[in-house]
Amino acid sequence: xxxxxxxxxxxxxxxxxxxxxxxxxxxxxxxxxxxxxxxxxxxxxxxxxxxxxxxxxxxxxxxxxxxxxxxxxxxxxxxxxxxxxxxxxxxxxxxxxxxxxxxxxxxxxxxxxxxxxxxxxxxxxxxxxxxxxxxxxxxxxxxxxxxxxxxxxxxxxxxxxxxxxxxxxxxxxxxxxxxxxxxxxxxxxxxxxxxxxxxxxxxxxxxxxxxxxxxxxxxxxxxxxxxxxxxxxxxxxxxxxxxxxxxxxxxxxxxxxxxxxxxxxxxxxxxxxxxxx
Numbered sequence: 001x002x003x004x005x006x007x008x009x010x011x012x013x014x015x016x017x018x019x020x021x022x023x024x025x026x027x028x029x030x031x032x033x034x035x036x037x038x039x040x041x042x043x044x045x046x047x048x049x050x051x052x053x054x055x056x057x058x059x060x061x062x063x064x065x066x067x068x069x070x071x072x073x074x075x076x077x078x079x080x081x082x083x084x085x086x087x088x089x090x091x092x093x094x095x096x097x098x099x100x101x102x103x104x105x106x107x108x109x110x111x112x113x114x115x116x117x118x119x120x121x122x123x124x125x126x127x128x129x130x131x132x133x134x135x136x137x138x139x140x141x142x143x144x145x146x147x148x149x150x151x152x153x154x155x156x157x158x159x160x161x162x163x164x165x166x167x168x169x170x171x172x173x174x175x176x177x178x179x180x181x182x183x184x185x186x187x188x189x190x191x192x193x194x195x196x197x198x199x200x201x202x203x204x205x206x207x208x209x210x211x212x213x214x215x216x217x218x219x220x221x222x223x224x225x226x227x228x229x230x231x232x233x234x235x236x237x238x239x240x241x242x243x244x245x246x247x248x249x250x251x252x253x254x255x256x257x258x259x260x261x262x263x264x265x266x267x268x269x270x271x272x273x274x275x276x277x
Contacts, residue, residue: 044120046247047152048073054209056115057267059176060257063112067095074118076154076199078218082112084182085171087229089218090118091197098228100170102189104220117201119154123241135232139215142202142240150204154243155217157198161235164191164219166228180270189228196221198230212275
């Protein structure tokens with residue numbers, strides 16, 4: 001009887017031991033599963049975006065992500081900063097806002113953004129253009145060279161541009177007007193035979209409401225002093241470098257105006273007005 005009891009206790013001990021070992025193996029995974037999701041790991045081919053373009057159109061202008069965080073996700077970017085204080089551009093990891101005076105101001109890490117798209121620029125293909133007469137022709141030339149209309153592309157053009165027309169907008173105060181109203185006060189700037197860099201993104205049609213379908217580009221002069229959102233351009237014998245960006249990661253606000261704003265409306269016409277005028 002004693003031998004049988006000892007045998008049973010031995011089996012129980014073995015089972016307990018196995019259970020302890022199994023728990024030690026599985027526990028890290030269980031603990032991780034209980035943590036708030038930090039998102040999928042990013043690659044250099046990720047378009048990292050803060051908020052949505054429709055939220056910006058509907059006057060959600062309060063910044064909530066600092067530039068220090070944005071830098072971790074890209075060296076090439078376009079967007080804006082808190083209170084819509086200018087047109088944001090990043091080239092080679094240097095972040096600027098072009099305010100309504102047309103001047104490019106370097107951004108502090110503590111500056112926050114309500115909308116931005118960034119990536120680490122690694123060119124995958126080049127589209128050569130002999131002559132580009134206007135922004136419409138630029139769009140045609142760009143889209144003719146895309147391998148697919150269902151992909152994100154980061155865009156970069158370095159050169160001496162025959163002509164670039166840009167704009168910026170003044171910093172806003174509450175109650176915030178909608179973006180279509182803000183651009184009625186925009187400042188416009190013209191550059192002739194100016195060396196600089198154009199960066200931006202081309203986004204597929206199916207992200208309408210999240211980002212700008214088609215092209216969205218900003219300009220910065222070579223001396224990093226002026227620029228803005230591109231409204232028109234002319235260029236001769238230039239190369240458009242494209243970075244195919246198959247991954248898309250978005251961060252949404254967790255409080256503030258974004259929680260109350262109506263984003264069910266079709267804002268396509270408002271976006272056309274804001275982006276092209």
